[in-house]
Amino acid sequence: MTVQPTETSTSRTLRPPRAGRSNGQWAVDGREPLNANEVWKQEDGGLNVRERIEQFYSRDGFASIPPQDLSGRFRWWGLYTQRKPGIDGGRTAQLDDTELSDEYFMLRVRLDGGSLTLHQLRVLADISHDFARGTADISDRQNIQYHWIRVEDVPEIWRRLEAVGLQTTEACGDTPRVILGSPLAGIAADEILDPTPVIDEITRRFVGDPELANLPRKFKSAITGHPSLDVVHEINDISLVGVVHPELGAGYDLWVGGGLSTAPRLAERIGVFVAPDEAAEVWLGVIRIFRDYGYRRMRTKARLKFLLAEWGPAKFREVLETEYLGRALPDGPPPAPASTPGDHVGIHLQKDGNHYVGAAPVVGRVSGDVLTGLADVMEAAGTDRVRLTPHQKLVVLDVPPARLDDLVTGLENLGLSVAPSPFRRHTMACTGIEFCKLAIVETKAAAATAIAELEQRLADVTAQIDTPVTLNVNGCPNSCARIQVADIGLKGMIVTLDDVQQPGFQVHLGGGLASADRDEAGLGRTVRGLKVTAADLPDLVERLVRRWLDQRAPRETFATWAHRVDEEELR
Known part of the structure; x- marks a missing residue:
């Protein structure tokens, strides 16, 4: 379903350079x-x-x-x-x-x-x-x-x-x-x-x-x-x-x-x-x-x-x-709408009869031990190639059918889920305050905690989530985790609650890139005053997901719903 462009759901106006002033071109x-x-x-x-x-x-x-x-x-x-x-x-x-x-x-x-x-x-x-x-x-x-x-x-x-x-x-x-x-x-x-x-x-x-x-x-x-x-x-x-x-x-x-x-x-x-x-x-x-x-x-x-x-x-x-x-290029057609999910998670058939297997770590965090374990699992399965994705996932290529079950079991044992929950599959996080000098809040652990909480809290409605709800967590305004193009994008900031300053996030809602569920990209909207502490993050996401499932039209995406409803529904 296409999200209709609005001032906040597409590109924001960028001011042109001041006339007559050198811009260093x-x-x-x-x-x-x-x-x-x-x-x-x-x-x-x-x-x-x-x-x-x-x-x-x-x-x-x-x-x-x-x-x-x-x-x-x-x-x-x-x-x-x-x-x-x-x-x-x-x-x-x-x-x-x-x-x-x-x-x-x-x-x-x-x-x-x-x-x-x-x-x-x-x-x-x-x-x-x-x-x-x-x-x-x-x-x-x-x-x-x-x-x-x-x-x-x-x-x-x-x-x-x-x-x-x-x-x-x-x-x-x-x-x-x-x-x-x-x-x-x-x-x-x-x-x-x-x-x-x-x-x-x-x-x-x-x-x-x-x-x-x-x-x-x-x-x-x-x-x-x-x-x-x-x-x-x-x-x-x-x-x-x-x-x-x-x-x-x-x-x-x-x-x-x-x-x-x-x-x-x-x-x-x-x-x-x-x-x-x-x-x-x-x-x-x-x-x-x-x-x-x-x-x-x-x-x-x-x-x-x-x-x-x-x-x-x-x-x-x-x-x-x-x-x-030094020459003209021919006019060309636009790309067709996305045919399948672009994160490639799961088990899929290659054109040569082998399989590729997409797996999800938790918000991209692996380790030397996980990389070693992945290499061992791949070698046992007889494959030599793996690729990383722009969604903090990995895809193992060239898996023979006879080795498929063993490879999947090995990946799962390493914490690399081939069939992740929708919350684990569609959550990303930047480096955050643990290592980044620009960050204001912690991200990786906050996102991992939110995933675990949501898997429990929303277990009763998970089967109803038939289109992705992306959750992107960023430690500062610079958007390394692409907060403006997430269904729920979180920009790290210090929030004041009961006169006490603590780590939290400004919330962007309804963004997204072109995908199998969305024909066009669009930027998320911000809701006046909608901020959340890191501790209250799972509460916010649970509340929004349940409201969306309650109020949506058939197959209506979270993004379309978030742009359609009044601000009060998003608080």
Whole structure:
């Protein structure tokens, strides 16, 4: 069922730049840096810090790292200092980065397309055990994230990763971040086309290229050829979505300018058809537009979505074709509505007669032990491939029918549920205050507690929940857990209850991305004064779900109901 656009359910208006004022667009204003970030990026690029990490900082320790490398250039290699323990969320905005930072790092391993072999999985597990105190999380960008990493250990971690074809290059920073890809690439019978060659070409040619390593801000990409629309294409800077042109055959529809955070905006179709052998070149054209025309004066306005809001799709297409490609692209069709759920949880048949099995950890939290156990289970089942998903899930590929039952049992024993409750399946959470310096509240444990509570409290109505109700929990306003596109999105904040300040959330309701139950994406609505403490979170969700089930029309989704009813029904 389609949610009709409203001011709060689609893209919010982004203010255009002030007339006559330089916005730091290289192609318009020249390259004079207009803020401190642009100064140090021009003085010494982020890619150059690797040599200093390997030769000096790993030898001389954390205290030897100068501030601009520590809080800036390290990100080009997937490294952020993590939050110092014991600092409550009320102080997050009061302290600077040096006061919030511990002497340990989060390290992000980029997995373009989310793809891992058995050998790579074992290396990731060993790194967790040897260097990360057993931590490992599956992010909603198909990455693996570690915590408690020491700078002294980073060169050895890089050596182990790169020995098996993995990397942390440009996993963070003002760079082309990891490319989301369909977890079913190459194995699904209903696939329109396999995006793997395009993802591999872009990664091989452009990740680590100094010409693309100083962007105005981060650049997020997604490519899928699967009709489930499984790469959240509406919220990336660029997405290539599989379509069939009536004359030109299978290719991609180009979407540009999506992004959430504090100024959410959904991507727009540019209206062109991209042939598979032109996809990498078109990707390059779009990222070069962002590099050359993106706003650099203010970092809060430096994402591609702000440029698209000013230009519109027609001008963006014109600039892409005339200035960067040198030719016109054919018009193309939009993607068909999603055919199946895009998280791929459960047991499904591949086109070769084997099976793929999608499993859900709790809000992406795994560990070195779980990764080792997963590798053991996969090896026993005779499969060599697993893929991570943009929904904090994993999909084991190539499972022979005779080994299917044993694999499922092994996954369940590891806490990786193949048949999860709707609450476990559709809940995501960001890192939260446990490790993140931007966070205000704890998220992972709060979400896990809510899942367990809801499984008990709503057991009597679970069978009635025939369309997903997504619950996304975020520790701050930046929306790493995509709160504006969840049925129930929770933005971390300090709330006051009976004159006592405590961790809590502002509530967004009725958002969502295109899916098998929803034709169009839309942003959630906020209800005036609707805030909830972390302790009362299960109460709120239970109340909303029961009201929805009570009041909905046949097969009416939670999002449609949440946009339809009066605010009082949502309190």
